[in-house]
Amino acid sequence: VLALVLAGVLALRWGEGPRLEDGARPWLPAEHRPDDRLGLVRLEIAREGVATTEELLRAADHIRETLGAKWRPLEPPAEALAAWTDAHALLLMPLSQHAALQVRMTNTAIEDAVRALRGRLASPFFALIGAEARRDPLGLRSLARSASEEGVGTRGGPTLATDRGDALRRDGRVLWLLHAAEREHATWEALTEELAGRGITLARPQVEHAAERVPLSDAATRLAWLVAGGLTALLAAAYRAMARPLALVIGTGLLACACLRFLGPWDALALPWLALAVVGAVAVATIPGRIAALGGLLLATALVPLAWSPIPTWAQWGFPWFLLGVGMAGVAQLGRLFAAPTDDASPDTGDVHWTRRAWIALVLTLGSGAVVTTRLAPETFAALTPSDAAFSPYAPDRIVWAWSAPASSSEAALDTAALDTHGWSDALARSDVRIEGPGHLLLAPDELARRREALGALGLADRLAQLEHTLQAHGFRSAAFGEFLRGAADEHQSPSSRAALQTPLARWIKRHLADEDGQVRVRTSFHLPPDADALPRLTHHDGTPVQLFGPAAFEATLRPNLPSFVVSTTLVQLWLAMTLVWLRHRDLRRALFVAAMAVATLVTTSLLLVPFDVPPRLAALPAWLWLAAYAAMATVRGLERPRDVRGTALLALLPVVPALAFAVLGIPEWMPLAAVLGVGGPLAVLWGCVVAPRLLPAPPRAVPPAGEA
């Protein structure tokens, strides 16, 4: 023991400590994770405060100055966007609208539009609608919805873009800013304090959500101590000794520490696997030596089916965990040194006598398992994410994004994005999905040429002269509409990517570009409405389907296949257990019976969790698989040694140790595991070590003849 402790201390002191990867949503593949290099800042007029919207805007100016180059435009700057769309309104109008455009530019339509405009002047509310009339007297913007502000979602959405490019909620009480990376904590504290004095609260939702999470390093340390302490206490109480339990726990613990240090990185999904490997190894060390290898393999293969999982962490650890389980079980055999001397000298042979009730139980359990699988509706990981109210309307769970095809330059990439986005805009015109990206504002060269030609065929110059004439005839100053008329008539103005990158919109546009090894791609985001139950189905301009990324996109790919994935993974796990039992005993009925006891454990555990309002969750799948393997191991042990009360009690309580640890440590991903292990662990042993030997008793022993006695 002393040697092991010394080795442990040396191992812990050697190197930089465990390789842990903390972060929200560890189940997401990297490409679906929100960009954590950008942070949101939320300014809100305190309810009890007296600050005004103007002060909110001034506070945003102050933060922008403090952030300097780290500030990023969250929305396209309003004035720059208006100038751009005014200058290019007609060109940005889709070709499909040109027939309607022609109708609106007839003499009669122009006359009607100008009369209506004059009629509106008599309303006290003209100031609210007049700006639009001044910019677009013929109401042509409604024809070009996909190309104007609607396209980038600044109109009709929950926010207004400010002239600098921040986002202001329409009631003027909340403002969002975007910034890159993190400033030092002290700067934000000082800003928060300063603004609080002016009646404005400053919040950084990502930072606050991260602060709410228990740091993984703290949780890992506590998990190690709780599991080690719990196992030691349990073993010491069961065997009324300390040295050998300590040797067992320290041995497996050291191996776990070495894994933490040299393998990894370990995230919140992977760490529980390490704890389960330790507990499994300890459990294997308590069963008779002749079935220890089978028990160890049963537990080591428990999570192997997850190697084919869509969850990256599970897929990554599926096979290594098998090796880890085998290694742990090997190390744990050291603990066999403390086993009671009669343990392995048991006269039990493991032979069983097949009874009718065993067959009935087999059919009933497998049947109930089949019924349960038909009603399986597991929840995805979304239930584990915290409320996104503080992010609204920029909640990461409501934003998905698509990448345009890579190109060799920013301009070329933007041209490709323009081709894509105009199509997407048409496809989503009737939905509440907001598209956010620079593609709306641009036209690729070929498309630009097509639209110029089409506009030329409409006799635009003549129509604009007619509009000018009609405006004058109704008492309007045509010069007041000059921006529209000039923009519409100027053949040299074009909404090209090159031109856009030379306007004040450039910084916002560049936020959507990603340059990887000289290949530039454009990211276009889709803000889903809160009640969206499906993702938009879109195609690129060349007809290839669009792949969407983001938490909601990953959830959407998971959800339809979830029940079949859970069932197939469990079946593979049961098949592995059956195969191992068959290889050991060469008895298919026995293998089936072991699998049936595992199924009985899963079914009764799920039924027992119903009153506690614990829904089946994908996050708990490793615990379910491990539980099935544990039940299989318990059944193998129960059939070998039906009357070992102390060993049975110990086996039943071992899974409770990590369950309690998971429950108290406050990591959201660990809570579903705690419920399954805490309830299912003792049930597995009940089925395997108590019920199974009664259903499948040992064959009656031959009574020696009296004369021989």
Place this chain on the structure above:
Amino acid sequence: MALWGFSSRWTLAHADPSRKLQNRLELWANFAGRTQNLRAQVRLRRESALLERPLAVTGTLFFRTPDALLLRDDDPAGISTWIERGVLRLVPHRADVPAPELPDRHDPASEWLVEHLVALFAPPPPGELGFPRARVLVPPGSGYRLEFAPLRGSLARRVVRTMTVQLDPVAGAVTRIVLAEAQGDRLSIDLEDHRQNLDPADIAGPFEALRSRVGG
């Protein structure tokens, strides 16, 4: 069309405490406090950078308690401004002309204008006199006038600079409203021939006609 509600709470928090202001507010409340319904002839005049010459049209204003206001001009190609229960609608007289798109229901300027235009004609709650979301003062010059402006820092100031109201020196009725818009336009609404508390059926007609046309 946009929908919105507005607060009907009245306080003196932002009113100029001077006696002159108090006198004018009391004069205004004297007339408004008795109003169950009202009809007045109006002359509208808009001065705008869009126009070569100011636009002048006539029309009629209808009000009925608690919060229904209708301003209908006589131009066949004109528009009716209808506010009821905090909901603003702009209804072109010609059925073939589409209604203009209004801003969001929470747009501060819309909300401010709706609230204050209705409040000019509605009886103030007993014992309370004031406009909580406006800076109210007596502008320099002659006549019984009150000037309302959105509070400092309000986004409504980006659209409305001031609303100046002239009162009848004897009865206290609103005889002129001048709206100075932030873009430089100026709308004057002269009210005359005030008919207060008519038979409700006479007032209901124009509202019902609009309701039957656009619903709501």
